[in-house]
Amino acid sequence: MIRYVRRLAIGIALSAAMISPAGAVIVTALDAKTAVAIPFVSDDADAATLKGPIRFGGGITYSSTRANSLFGYTGSYGFAPGVLWENGGPMIGLNAASGTVTLDFATPIAGFLAEINSTQYVSSADAIITALDAAGNQLDRIVLERGGYQVQPGYMGFSYTRAVISRITFANEYIGFRNMSVVAASAVPEPVTWAMMILGMGMVGTRCRRRRHVRLQPA
Secondary structure (H helix, E strand, O other): OHHHHHHHHHHHHHHHHHOOOOOOEEEOOOOOOEEEOOOOOEOOOOOOEOOOOEEEOOOEEEEEOOOOOEEEEOOOEEEOOOEEEOOOOOEEEOOOOOOEEEEEEEEEEOEEEEEEEOOOOOOOOOEEEEEEOOOOOEEEEEEEOOOOOOOOOEEEEEEOOOOOEEEEEEEOOOOEEEEEEEEOOOOOOOHHHHHHHHHHHHHHHHHHHHHHOOOOOOO
């Protein structure tokens, strides 16, 4: 019985190692999330123009490929067509038609959500939000296509059953975000955890059977 349980547990563990992050979906809301404050810098765009790297939120590092990107900006910011952000808390914005803003997480997270918007320009590439793991592999991405958003601006992000997000990038079309939240880890047990639970229950069951069959020897 123990051999069978061990084989079963090993099989489950090996299968878990081959499973890609489960639950990789675009989300518009998160359960058990924790708000991450973007530090206030200025309501003056010139003063809030920062390329980084800047560390904030207890282990998040902001950086940008563009020197004119905004960090901690609270002044009015207009997205075309017709969306004006103001009085909504500090934002981070690419503030250019091309380039990338990156958030690196010192400790991987299971979920990310933010209020996101971009500007539609026919001459530039689509705005893209990408989630990556610690090895730099793409987990999932959201594309806000130019010429009529296929994904509407608003609250959006990623959710996984495991803490696998190590980096998120925001690229192109003046993309900006604010009102961030993260999920540090999921309450759903990982496949390896299930395997260990099955192994433990199998060993307990085997011991109970052995105890039933023990007979007292005559003195």
